[in-house]
Amino acid sequence: MELDKLDRRILHELQRDGAITNTELAERVGLSATPCARRVKRMQDEGLIMGQTIVLSAAALGLKLSALVQVSMDRHTPDRFERFESEILKHPEVIECLLITGQSADYQLKVVVPDMDYYQEFLLNTLTRIEGVADVHSSFIMRKVLDTTALPLMHLT
Missing domain, CATH: 3.30.70.920 (Lrp/AsnC effector binding domain/regulation of amino acid metabolism (RAM) domain)
Known part of the structure; x- marks a missing residue:
């Protein structure tokens, strides 16, 4: 899969914050919402983006x-x-x-x-x-x- 500079910026931002809204993501990478959503969907369909997770604090949960x-x-x-x-x-x-x-x-x-x-x-x-x-x-x-x-x-x- 060919990735351009915008795709790489999208991936970078999603790795920093997987819960970011599409609107905020689009703003951060310099796109409008619809093309940004299309790029994310394409990368999901290609298997490049596998999912989203929440990172928990082991220490706060007593797992020390x-x-x-x-x-x-x-x-x-x-x-x-x-x-x-x-x-x-x-x-x-x-x-x-x-x-x-x-x-x-x-x-x-x-x-x-x-x-x-x-x-x-x-x-x-x-x-x-x-x-x-x-x-x-x-x-x-x-x-x-x-x-x-x-x-x-x-x-x-």
Whole structure:
């Protein structure tokens, strides 16, 4: 899909504020409302814009502990991976699950929980009991230096 300067500006503004009205968006990018809405609709139809979300404050909700968890599987077979992935989807504490390479682990999870007691319960009674999990290493996030969902747009033409 070809993107021009106005498309990139629209995407930039939508990443900054997904709840912006079409009228305000059009004003910020220098278009009238109808052409702006058409461009947004085209980018949605093309799959470039996948949806809108609201970002919640984990701390304000009492979710004060975040962990990056590396999980190694006992066997590298499709059925093991499918089983693990279907099980991990059942746990809302896991907000990200990545199949990775270049590490000794097979998966990296981002887990958000209220406290260490909750994490210990999740680790011992849930994660390590998933069939095929051979090893788990946890790292705890002390401070977020950068936390964004915005994608870089400078390379788009």
